[in-house]
Amino acid sequence: MARTAGSDGERTEAAIREAAVDLIARHGYEAVTMRQLAARVGVQSAALYRYFPTKEDLLFILMREHMEALLDARSNVRPSCGDAEERLAAFVENHIAFHIERRAQTHISNMELRSLSPERLTVILKLRSAYEKELRAILREGAESGAFDLDDIGLTAMAIIQMITGVIVWFRPDERLSVEGVTRTYLSMTMRLVGASTNRETHHVHAGTRLRA
Amino acid sequence: MARTAGSDGERTEAAIREAAVDLIARHGYEAVTMRQLAARVGVQSAALYRYFPTKEDLLFILMREHMEALLDARSNVRPSCGDAEERLAAFVENHIAFHIERRAQTHISNMELRSLSPERLTVILKLRSAYEKELRAILREGAESGAFDLDDIGLTAMAIIQMITGVIVWFRPDERLSVEGVTRTYLSMTMRLVGASTNRETHHVHAGTRLRA
DNA sequence: GAATTAATTGAGCGTACGTTTTATTAATTC
DNA sequence: GAATTAATAAAACGTACGCTCAATTAATTC
Incomplete structure (x- = not known):
């Protein structure tokens, strides 16, 4: 599959930030993986790299x-x-x-x-x-x-x-x-x-x- | 090779503790690897597991x-x-x-x-x-x-x-x-x-x- | 000085990591 | 409604991780 129905860059980026803040605060930066973060957002890890290099x-x-x-x-x-x-x-x-x-x-x-x-x-x-x-x-x-x-x-x-x-x-x-x-x-x-x-x-x-x- | 000349369990364990305290304090627990710690002690990473499971x-x-x-x-x-x-x-x-x-x-x-x-x-x-x-x-x-x-x-x-x-x-x-x-x-x-x-x-x-x- | 124990190496197993690439579909533009 | 752009999935690459295992040598015991 590829682009999903109703997907929106701004909303996704905000969701990534929010999830990242929560996960990193809870488990620590090193302990949080990009896959874990992506899963929380409801997206594949590759998608994260569109928003954060x-x-x-x-x-x-x-x-x-x-x-x-x-x-x-x-x-x-x-x-x-x-x-x-x-x-x-x-x-x-x-x-x-x-x-x-x-x-x-x-x-x-x-x-x-x-x-x-x-x-x-x-x-x-x-x-x-x-x-x-x-x-x-x-x-x-x-x-x-x-x-x-x-x-x-x-x-x-x-x-x-x-x-x-x-x-x-x-x-x-x-x-x-x-x-x-x-x-x-x-x-x-x-x-x-x-x-x-x-x-x-x-x-x-x-x-x-x-x-x- | 195997056991090295002059090797001593007590000294090695103390060296591991000391190196671990310094490395973990500096870089964080998650960021420190067992290989990195072993290198600091001057030993192979496998040797660490003799002292800490x-x-x-x-x-x-x-x-x-x-x-x-x-x-x-x-x-x-x-x-x-x-x-x-x-x-x-x-x-x-x-x-x-x-x-x-x-x-x-x-x-x-x-x-x-x-x-x-x-x-x-x-x-x-x-x-x-x-x-x-x-x-x-x-x-x-x-x-x-x-x-x-x-x-x-x-x-x-x-x-x-x-x-x-x-x-x-x-x-x-x-x-x-x-x-x-x-x-x-x-x-x-x-x-x-x-x-x-x-x-x-x-x-x-x-x-x-x-x-x- | 043979037998035993202590200390370590070197190789490697399985897994998971950050990241990249390519293809594919949704939305937008004209 | 074709062309273009935006947003994602799927697969994989290379690397590094924690940890294990078998072999090997140094020190100790008797």
Whole structure:
């Protein structure tokens, strides 16, 4: 046989991306085969090569688009330029919302860096550090204005990123914890971490929900 | 040819483990081949099977021993039973020291869980949660005694683990940052995170080293 | 120093991988 | 409605994988 009735390039490509994100996030890039991916899409493996020249191209495209989407999401929230604490809160809230919504892509972007060629790895790492740079700028502003009290901007930035990205490792949205609740708690922890002055006030507001688990 | 002059089972097995840890941490379990591993050891791939029945057995053994070593290291530090803050400090210091010293193994234990069979995955996850349970116990004690001020024990524990394990992602010991300096900063961040009361004092002690980066 | 055990090689088995090629059919254009 | 383009199937190519087996040599035992 050959072209199937109702086949559509755009839909097929989207289906490939979707299936690839899910499979690679679940089993890892190296463990996923092109035949497995094709089967999930409902197509022969040769058909994949009409849309993505190689397996690594597919991985790279998925990762690059995820990073670009992260930077875009960030740009759309940034304009609200208040003080450092407001900006940090916006950063954290956006980060957590974005990563919970895109668990699978985030997993891939964090785990499969070593499967990229050196040049492509560089591209992804540049996008990543552009994002992290924004956090460092916020921390620096807060440190200089006295809004924050922290030891080391670089270390604090890494610690915050690790902490708030770590949510996707264990958090499942339909449990005892809502996205809002988790975001609120992480925001509170972040503020304490940077020694924000409004620390204690923020606290006592939801003192009633404390000490779960 | 066959048995080589000076060959020794114990030494060969140790060499296989060492090479496997390095290769798997660098390239990922799925990407490393038995032939590649054998070449690194300086042996034919068939020889590997004298020491490890399958590739997955090798992975599992490496991971299990790493987790057991982590729990052992923890046991040797725990007896110093002071208040919650002291115990938390001991936990964090031990955790960071252990993970910096065993970067590669930690990477493997965090990244290659999905390559284990369900039964073996369960074994590793049990060891992991036994470790995390200790942290939660410390947090609970501190929350109840009033030494700490935190929203949610479970979330705080996960946040701390993610934060202090994240050190191995970017930290390289021979840079501007010493192991001691990083540990001190992370300890300080942890204490702020849990709302420990001695927060501010600890701070001003090394106020002179602040605001790097 | 013969018998036994330990350690390894070299060849190869069966399978599955990423990818290419060619043919074929569906949709679109004119 | 013929010509063209888009989308796929089917088959296969070359390679590399995890792993096994038989043979062979080094070390150890008695």
